[in-house]
Amino acid sequence: MFVKIRNSSLSLAFLFLVGILGAPVTCALDHSLNHPPAGDSEKPSSTPAVSLAAGNLAQLASDYRANADELTWARYATYVRDLLALPQYVSAEPAQIIAANPSLSEFKVRVSETGIGNFRVWSFPRIVESHAVVFQTPARTTAIPLPQTVSLREARIVGGGMAAPAAPAAHAKPTPTNKNKLKGRPAAAAHPVAHVVHVVHAAGPKSLVLIGADRTSGTLWFKGFQLVEGMPEATELFSSLPAFFTQNVTGKAAFAGNDIVLTIQPPVVRKEKVEEEKPAGVVKDTVSKPAAAASTAGYKVVLKFVGGKYTLSGHAPDDAPFSVALSFAQAVASAKPELAKSWLVDSKLVSIPKYLGLFGKVSPPMRLVAMSNAAGASRYRLVTSGKNDLIIEVGRILQAGRLKGQLAIRALFVAPADAIAQRLNGTLVMPAGVTPATPAASTGVSSSTAPAPKN
Numbered sequence: 001m002f003v004k005i006r007n008s009s010l011s012l013a014f015l016f017l018v019g020i021l022g023a024p025v026t027c028a029l030d031h032s033l034n035h036p037p038a039g040d041s042e043k044p045s046s047t048p049a050v051s052l053a054a055g056n057l058a059q060l061a062s063d064y065r066a067n068a069d070e071l072t073w074a075r076y077a078t079y080v081r082d083l084l085a086l087p088q089y090v091s092a093e094p095a096q097i098i099a100a101n102p103s104l105s106e107f108k109v110r111v112s113e114t115g116i117g118n119f120r121v122w123s124f125p126r127i128v129e130s131h132a133v134v135f136q137t138p139a140r141t142t143a144i145p146l147p148q149t150v151s152l153r154e155a156r157i158v159g160g161g162m163a164a165p166a167a168p169a170a171h172a173k174p175t176p177t178n179k180n181k182l183k184g185r186p187a188a189a190a191h192p193v194a195h196v197v198h199v200v201h202a203a204g205p206k207s208l209v210l211i212g213a214d215r216t217s218g219t220l221w222f223k224g225f226q227l228v229e230g231m232p233e234a235t236e237l238f239s240s241l242p243a244f245f246t247q248n249v250t251g252k253a254a255f256a257g258n259d260i261v262l263t264i265q266p267p268v269v270r271k272e273k274v275e276e277e278k279p280a281g282v283v284k285d286t287v288s289k290p291a292a293a294a295s296t297a298g299y300k301v302v303l304k305f306v307g308g309k310y311t312l313s314g315h316a317p318d319d320a321p322f323s324v325a326l327s328f329a330q331a332v333a334s335a336k337p338e339l340a341k342s343w344l345v346d347s348k349l350v351s352i353p354k355y356l357g358l359f360g361k362v363s364p365p366m367r368l369v370a371m372s373n374a375a376g377a378s379r380y381r382l383v384t385s386g387k388n389d390l391i392i393e394v395g396r397i398l399q400a401g402r403l404k405g406q407l408a409i410r411a412l413f414v415a416p417a418d419a420i421a422q423r424l425n426g427t428l429v430m431p432a433g434v435t436p437a438t439p440a441a442s443t444g445v446s447s448s449t450a451p452a453p454k455n
Contacts, residue, residue, distance in 0.1 A: 135231070150214055155211070223238075345397060
């Protein structure tokens with residue numbers, strides 16, 4: 001009888017709770033029944049992993065292999081775009097997706113991180129039929145078309161505002177106006193914490209910038225897109241750059257924050273097999289045309305992101321090697337060969353600028369332009385506005401002695417005048433002690449000849 005009363009009381013109590021709290025109690029109880037708490041020797045079962053392998057993608061890849069054309073690739077690329085929009089693919093790491101779908105690795109997919117998590121650009125630079133990239137975001141995926149001969153190299157989201165500094169948390173203190181109001185409150189309420197409002201001014205991303213290159217010529221390609229519905233082109237991003245840099249520039253490009261660092265290089269001539277002309281009956285040999293060295297030094301140029309636009313500026317370093325090259329160039333402009341020799345590892349090298357007629361040359365003023373480093377040395381071009389320029393190589397002294405390890409000019413080279421270098425202001429070279437008419441560090445594309453210094 002006692003047991004029945006206890007059970008009856010328990011049932012009434014349970015029904016009472018259900019009537020008041022409703023379904024959540026039932027759900028909680030059902031969950032506790034189906035998932036009992038794990039004991040010391042028992043661990044909760046882990047959620048089974050979601051498979052990222054896509055069978056349809058494998059079939060579409062097989063279709064492309066059997067008949068590689070624009071149509072079969074478009075089907076494959078469209079499926080990749082739709083696949084990357086699924087939640088499990090948005091949250092997964094790119095390496096996991098590639099490992100689960102071998103065709104992505106086979107077709108040399110490239111995943112470019114944009115600087116913001118889960119915002120990525122997927123591309124296939126090795127596939128000649130690929131004329132678009134896939135921009136993956138947590139909300140959607142978008143196919144962005146590219147010119148037919150362009151493959152993607154770099155991608156980044158740039159722009160965005162800054163958050164306003166938050167005011168420090170403060171406690172209310174008794175003042176003549178609130179003293180009476182705080183008097184009758186409890187101690188904890190007498191000093192309420194002031195609510196701090198954080199104001200953010202457009203802190204989100206603004207534009208997606210893509211850098212590509214022509215598969216044949218190697219010329220660089222720049223394009224920006226607004227991060228709004230439809231992703232229209234952000235034409236203002238590169239509107240301040242001359243067409244020369246967006247159409248005829250070859251080399252390397254990399255992002256440094258929002259800025260773009262370019263190493264402009266001449267195009268590399270590819271080796272082409274040609275048959276040597278020989279008399280009939282003689283076996284013809286195949287020879288290779290000479291190719292330009294892949295390590296050819298280039299010009300460092302920085303595209304600065306200022307006010308929502310990219311502006312052109314030459315990279316004029318302020319490091320010690322640059323100071324050595326500039327001091328030597330100033331000695332040459334001052335017609336002081338003995339002073340110029342002091343910067344040379346081999347004093348006989350002074351005959352090279354003398355041969356070019358550079359000693360005492362001040363009009364038009366020469367300019368020093370930074371080039372890309374080569375073999376552990378820093379190189380600079382002294383633009384003379386003449387038929388030939390002077391390449392200055394600065395490095396450490398390697399010979400044993402008290403000067404070992406010191407910076408000096410290790411080599412000088414004569415180079416034909418270069419059209420790219422002539423467009424860069426670089427740093428004006430004046431005789432020692434003469435103040436240039438324009439700032440020495442001014443850089444960029446020159447639209448007119450700089451004025452000659454006044455004597």
